[in-house]
Amino acid sequence: MPTDIEPLARHPKATRPGEKIGLHHSMCYGCGDEAPVGLRITVVAGEGVTTTATMKVEDWMQGGPGVIHGGVLSAAFDEVMGTTPLLLRKPVVTGHLAIDYAKPIPLGSTVHFTCEILGGVGRKIYTRAYAHLGDPDVLVAGAHALFIEIDLEKHFAGYRDKAVHAGE
Numbered sequence: 001m002p003t004d005i006e007p008l009a010r011h012p013k014a015t016r017p018g019e020k021i022g023l024h025h026s027m028c029y030g031c032g033d034e035a036p037v038g039l040r041i042t043v044v045a046g047e048g049v050t051t052t053a054t055m056k057v058e059d060w061m062q063g064g065p066g067v068i069h070g071g072v073l074s075a076a077f078d079e080v081m082g083t084t085p086l087l088l089r090k091p092v093v094t095g096h097l098a099i100d101y102a103k104p105i106p107l108g109s110t111v112h113f114t115c116e117i118l119g120g121v122g123r124k125i126y127t128r129a130y131a132h133l134g135d136p137d138v139l140v141a142g143a144h145a146l147f148i149e150i151d152l153e154k155h156f157a158g159y160r161d162k163a164v165h166a167g168e
């Protein structure tokens, strides 16, 4: 992470602390409520530029016997961290994502995520997140990521004809 990042302030019209941040879209693998397969993560705004989220570890998320697949956990971090810049009212995509896997996460457990925006420079937004299973003092994973602000319409312009919509 560069040393010249600046603090980023919450947008005055951002989702208020304690409220759910809206879906990226209904078919999003991370948050969509109509996706045929997906994590269905709801991200809740915290104070400042922080968020929280939870995810129940379902049987279909299994990697090693009895534990979550690392890629599923990575996707969950991506979703939570990629939603958090909406507190700045900035749409982003992931440029870089790194995960530290500290402990196995059993099927049936509930993963609690906390995320904060560390700052940014230009279109770059740096975030950090942690995960625990109920005891915030016992971390099971951590992550940091770089998100890049995009122009939504331009970024997805060449792909929208491939978009999948629920019920079609």
Ligand SMILES: CCCCCCCCCCCC(=O)SCCNC(=O)CCNC(=O)[C@H](O)C(C)(C)COP(=O)(O)OP(=O)(O)OC[C@H]1O[C@@H](n2cnc3c(N)ncnc32)[C@H](O)[C@@H]1OP(=O)(O)O
Pocket: 024, 025, 030, 078, 079, 082, 083, 091, 092, 093, 094, 095, 096, 122, 123, 124, 146, 148, 150, 152
């Ligand atoms: C309907 C609702 C939908 C809502 C949609 C939102 C859904 C969110 C879902 C969760 C998030 C995801 O999974 S998103 C899906 C996964 N990610 C992607 O598909 C992104 C694919 N990559 C790209 O499209 C592109 O590489 C971009 C947009 C990230 C950047 O391209 P660009 O716009 O041409 O900009 P570029 O100049 O290259 O980069 C801008 C600055 O970032 C730096 N930068 C770029 N990538 C990196 C990197 N990996 N590591 C370090 N630095 C990087 C550059 O050096 C530069 O710094 P400087 O020169 O300014 O210093």
